[in-house]
Amino acid sequence: MKSRYVLLVFLLVGAAAIAQSTIHEALQVDATDAPRNILHAVVTIPVSTGPATLVYPKWIPGNHRPTGPINNVMDLHIRGNGQEINWQRDLEDMYAVHLQVPAGINAVEVSFDTVTYNGTRSLASGKVLDLLWNQVVFYPQGFSSDNVLVTASLRLPEGWKFGTALDLADVTRSSQYTAFQEVSLTRLVDSPLIAGAIYRQIQLSAPGETPVHVIDMVGESDAAIQITDKDVASYKQLVAEAGKLFGARHYGKYHFLYTLSDQTNHHGLEHHESSDNGSGEETFSDEAAHNLEADLLPHEFTHSWNGKYRRPKGLATANYQEPMHGDLLWVYEGLTDYLGDILAARVGLRSPEQFRENAAYTAAMLDHRAGRSWRPLQDTATSVQMVFGGQSEWANWRRSADYYPEGFLLWLEIDTMIRNQTREQKSLNDFCRSFFGGESGPPKIVPYTFDDVVAALNQVAPYDWAAHLRERLDSKSPHAPLGGMEKGGWKLVYSSEKNTTMQAAEKTGDSLDLSFSLGMIVAKDGTLRDVIHGSPAYAAGLGPGMKLLGVNGRKWSKETIRAALRAAVNNRQPLALMAENADYYNVYQVDYHGGEQYPHLVRDEKQPDVLGQIIQPMAAR
Numbered sequence: 001m002k003s004r005y006v007l008l009v010f011l012l013v014g015a016a017a018i019a020q021s022t023i024h025e026a027l028q029v030d031a032t033d034a035p036r037n038i039l040h041a042v043v044t045i046p047v048s049t050g051p052a053t054l055v056y057p058k059w060i061p062g063n064h065r066p067t068g069p070i071n072n073v074m075d076l077h078i079r080g081n082g083q084e085i086n087w088q089r090d091l092e093d094m095y096a097v098h099l100q101v102p103a104g105i106n107a108v109e110v111s112f113d114t115v116t117y118n119g120t121r122s123l124a125s126g127k128v129l130d131l132l133w134n135q136v137v138f139y140p141q142g143f144s145s146d147n148v149l150v151t152a153s154l155r156l157p158e159g160w161k162f163g164t165a166l167d168l169a170d171v172t173r174s175s176q177y178t179a180f181q182e183v184s185l186t187r188l189v190d191s192p193l194i195a196g197a198i199y200r201q202i203q204l205s206a207p208g209e210t211p212v213h214v215i216d217m218v219g220e221s222d223a224a225i226q227i228t229d230k231d232v233a234s235y236k237q238l239v240a241e242a243g244k245l246f247g248a249r250h251y252g253k254y255h256f257l258y259t260l261s262d263q264t265n266h267h268g269l270e271h272h273e274s275s276d277n278g279s280g281e282e283t284f285s286d287e288a289a290h291n292l293e294a295d296l297l298p299h300e301f302t303h304s305w306n307g308k309y310r311r312p313k314g315l316a317t318a319n320y321q322e323p324m325h326g327d328l329l330w331v332y333e334g335l336t337d338y339l340g341d342i343l344a345a346r347v348g349l350r351s352p353e354q355f356r357e358n359a360a361y362t363a364a365m366l367d368h369r370a371g372r373s374w375r376p377l378q379d380t381a382t383s384v385q386m387v388f389g390g391q392s393e394w395a396n397w398r399r400s401a402d403y404y405p406e407g408f409l410l411w412l413e414i415d416t417m418i419r420n421q422t423r424e425q426k427s428l429n430d431f432c433r434s435f436f437g438g439e440s441g442p443p444k445i446v447p448y449t450f451d452d453v454v455a456a457l458n459q460v461a462p463y464d465w466a467a468h469l470r471e472r473l474d475s476k477s478p479h480a481p482l483g484g485m486e487k488g489g490w491k492l493v494y495s496s497e498k499n500t501t502m503q504a505a506e507k508t509g510d511s512l513d514l515s516f517s518l519g520m521i522v523a524k525d526g527t528l529r530d531v532i533h534g535s536p537a538y539a540a541g542l543g544p545g546m547k548l549l550g551v552n553g554r555k556w557s558k559e560t561i562r563a564a565l566r567a568a569v570n571n572r573q574p575l576a577l578m579a580e581n582a583d584y585y586n587v588y589q590v591d592y593h594g595g596e597q598y599p600h601l602v603r604d605e606k607q608p609d610v611l612g613q614i615i616q617p618m619a620a621r
Contacts, residue, residue: 044108280508333403546581
């Protein structure tokens with residue numbers, strides 16, 4: 001992993017029959033209030049007399065953790081024959097509600113509202129809506145999501161259009177509502193919908209070609225969804241490259257859902273037949289934003305094979321209440337992170353230079369990760385429900401979802417090792433084709449284990465992959481595994497020349513990253529977002545949450561601190577950084593004289609340029 005609302009329906013049956021039963025429900029969602037972040041839902045549910053328990057999805061696929069936003073569900077009512085039926089929340093499981101269905105009632109009406117604001121950004125605005133069905137669903141406790149069949153219909157604000165992988169029903173039930181074909185709850189949750197007043201669809205497949213691939217775009221303005229011919233050609237090439245890489249497609253059609261908005265959440269979430277993507281309004285018009293988001297669609301598209309079709313056994317749960325186990329996320333997300341970056345370069349969304357600058361930043365960031373000395377990579381995956389989306393303060397010392405970026409380094413090393421051992425006869429491309437390929441067909445899940453990954457690697461190039469992987473996953477070395485860089489013919493170096501990935505992030509964001517010099521990240525207002533444990537800034541007594549006010553007696557600014565760094569190279573005086581710490585002010589003496597430092601890759605002419613070979617296209621252009 002370089003958000004969505006409405007509601008659902010559920011039939012209530014006796015607990016003894018739940019596991020074997022299939023139930024049919026009708027869901028009606030009114031999204032005309034989406035511009036003010038409210039969605040209304042009404043569900044009619046056949047019921048049986050007696051006790052029943054409904055549950056709200058807790059463990060969300062793609063999030064790998066219990067992120068179901070049940071606190072956004074409001075005004076929940078359950079009625080039968082016009083009579084209000086009381087419900088009670090479970091004393092321990094906040095995602096479950098209990099009710100008693102009175103005699104004589106053979107159907108209940110479930111209604112509730114949900115809000116789309118998550119405290120920082122919304123999933124809707126006056127122009128767009130990103131609808132995730134799991135955020136509006138209750139279903140009978142104990143049911144497999146495959147056995148809950150749902151017929152959904154949706155009403156949008158007047159004039160809005162939508163994109164989704166769901167198929168329309170043959171019969172229109174209402175002029176105000178769009179009806180979709182009945183699907184399982186599994187497929188419904190796996191098929192998000194985006195909508196907006198400004199909509200565009202781009203065909204990526206040639207006429208008559210199957211499966212069909214399209215980009216559905218909604219934006220805050222007409223300018224936001226203007227995409228260049230070059231980018232369209234790159235996304236068409238992405239479809240071809242992925243087909244060549246994996247050798248099969250596990251979907252009947254594919255929709256890249258893309259929301260371009262500065263008002264809503266920026267995200268990427270994978271699904272079998274679509275991906276739900278969001279980025280800023282200037283993604284296609286601003287070079288810096290384009291560079292940073294270049295791997296978004298390649299990453300999420302790769303997940304159709306790695307994560308949806310082939311899925312770690314611990315993440316292939318029967319419903320949304322069963323806890324997920326994230327110990328193999330270094331494959332699910334880590335390998336996808338590697339392939340997303342590779343594909344972005346292969347199809348021209350990033351230039352080779354941009355690819356290398358991004359790789360250099362990834363390597364340097366992880367090589368300066370203070371938390372490596374106590375938390376191994378494996379634990380960042382195992383503890384995903386704690387570390388993902390954690391606080392920025394002390395993030396470097398704490399470690400976060402490092403299975404993403406360090407997965408890039410881990411799988412790059414494996415790729416170079418396979419190429420070296422087989423004398424360029426095989427590569428990680430062969431592993432991807434054998435492990436994630438198989439036969440084309442409709443969506444399905446084929447779970448895997450650690451041993452399955454090892455066995456598949458051994459089929460490509462015999463080696464003690466189990467020992468190699470465990471060494472990388474369980475290591476507490478203070479340095480990142482840079483073997484792939486070195487075997488790939490490149491060296492990580494630092495200079496005062498700005499790294500283009502970091503420069504793009506600084507331009508589009510609101511912070512200054514001095515991780516590789518002073519060892520700190522400074523927000524636009526001077527707040528220290530993080531300080532690297534053991535860095536010059538840390539040694540001077542600075543810490544996250546403090547606010548930088550001055551540099552060598554002058555008011556703090558990006559220009560001021562950069563000028564001070566340059567001046568300190570030629571003198572022995574420490575930098576005097578004045579900072580506010582709660583109600584106190586202090587001047588911290590930072591004894592550092594190395595100037596600005598930014599990471600880059602330089603060629604090692606003693607080695608072949610394997611990295612350059614890896615990003616060469618596989619499919620004909």
